Amino acid sequence: MTELSDSALENKSEYMKFVVQFHKTMVDKKLVLAYEGEVTQDITKAFTSMTDRNIRKIESDEKIRKKVYHVMVECLQNIAKHADDDIEDLKDYGEGGHIKSGIFIVGSDSKEYFVTSGNFILNKNIKDLTDLLDNVNALDKDGLKELYKFKLKESTLSEKGGAGLGFIDMAKKTGNQLEYHFEPIDDKSSLFLLKSIISKV
Amino acid sequence: MEPLIILETDDTPSIHLDAIGKFEFTGKSLPEDVSVFYDPVISWISEYAEIATTESKFIFKMTYFNTASSKILLDIFMQLEEMHLAGKSISIEWNFGEDDEDMEEAGEEYSEIVEVAFTFLSY
Numbered sequence: 001m002t003e004l005s006d007s008a009l010e011n012k013s014e015y016m017k018f019v020v021q022f023h024k025t026m027v028d029k030k031l032v033l034a035y036e037g038e039v040t041q042d043i044t045k046a047f048t049s050m051t052d053r054n055i056r057k058i059e060s061d062e063k064i065r066k067k068v069y070h071v072m073v074e075c076l077q078n079i080a081k082h083a084d085d086d087i088e089d090l091k092d093y094g095e096g097g098h099i100k101s102g103i104f105i106v107g108s109d110s111k112e113y114f115v116t117s118g119n120f121i122l123n124k125n126i127k128d129l130t131d132l133l134d135n136v137n138a139l140d141k142d143g144l145k146e147l148y149k150f151k152l153k154e155s156t157l158s159e160k161g162g163a164g165l166g167f168i169d170m171a172k173k174t175g176n177q178l179e180y181h182f183e184p185i186d187d188k189s190s191l192f193l194l195k196s197i198i199s200k201v
Numbered sequence: 202m203e204p205l206i207i208l209e210t211d212d213t214p215s216i217h218l219d220a221i222g223k224f225e226f227t228g229k230s231l232p233e234d235v236s237v238f239y240d241p242v243i244s245w246i247s248e249y250a251e252i253a254t255t256e257s258k259f260i261f262k263m264t265y266f267n268t269a270s271s272k273i274l275l276d277i278f279m280q281l282e283e284m285h286l287a288g289k290s291i292s293i294e295w296n297f298g299e300d301d302e303d304m305e306e307a308g309e310e311y312s313e314i315v316e317v318a319f320t321f322l323s324y
Contacts, residue, residue, distance in 0.1 A: 041212070041232075041233035044231075045211060045212055049211070062300065063300060063301075066265070066301075066303065067303075070265070070267075070303075073231050073267050074267060074268060077267060080233075148310070149310055149313065152272060152275055152314070153275070155272040155275070165268040165272070166268045169271075
């Protein structure tokens with residue numbers, strides 16, 4: 001993105017071509033929202049209400065709209081919070097500018113809505129996240145309900161408890177598995193991508 | 202005891218706690234920092250637990266809450282459970298929208314975790 005906008009200063013038509021292509025991609029992929037940058041509570045509130053309004057025009061089923069809203073809140077707050085957890089470890093090595101940043105995309109096709117988030121994490125956390133997500137993806141509705149109750153109870157006993165409650169809840173409410181990917185950035189950090197699917201009826 | 206009245210915002214619920222017999226939580230809950238928002242509520246209930254004499258019915262009419270809030274709600278229900286176990290008369294009325302299965306299910310899950318009488322009402 002940055003490189004393209006820099007070159008656009010020298011060559012306007014290249015930049016315009018990019019914008020046309022970018023717009024076409026957004027339309028083709030039916031992207032309701034695409035964002036790269038810092039995620040704060042105000043941004044979370046603005047995105048959720050804006051997207052809720054936009055989806056209202058194309059989705060009449062309130063239950064589905066609520067699910068999209070719910071997954072958006074969990075994903076956005078995940079980026080905002082987990083960035084904070086790691087901030088001390090990350091700031092030593094030059095990736096500082098990206099710490100609180102993330103990517104956030106909401107789109108749809110004929111069968112489903114999808115909410116994708118991406119944020120920077122430390123590589124040492126990849127194993128725990130993978131275990132947690134694989135565990136969530138291996139469970140059926142009843143299994144998720146039990147795990148959710150277990151984690152909820154655990155959360156009242158310790159500050160650190162309840163880890164992954166958001167993931168469990170997203171899988172439980174959408175009834176779909178969570179797709180994920182870790183894109184290596186350097187030897188310390190990766191971009192953690194998470195896609196959640198809300199089926200249209 | 203002073204009542205605790207918190208007005209609804211776009212990310213926090215309206216809360217009305219009054220020892221003369223009104224205990225209500227209404228709206229959405231997705232605050233930036235759940236502890237900061239709910240600490241006064243937890244403190245108020247702890248104080249009320251000491252002086253409660255009459256039957257106390259806590260009415261919840263939540264339309265949405267995030268997972269961080271769900272942990273705090275359980276903390277609140279556990280305070281109510283402690284009051285119940287200490288012999289106080291406590292009940293929880295859980296209201297949910299007619300078609301809101303998620304909210305209905307959330308109430309059921311809480312009722313399975315804590316030992317307090319839950320009444321379920323759809324609107």
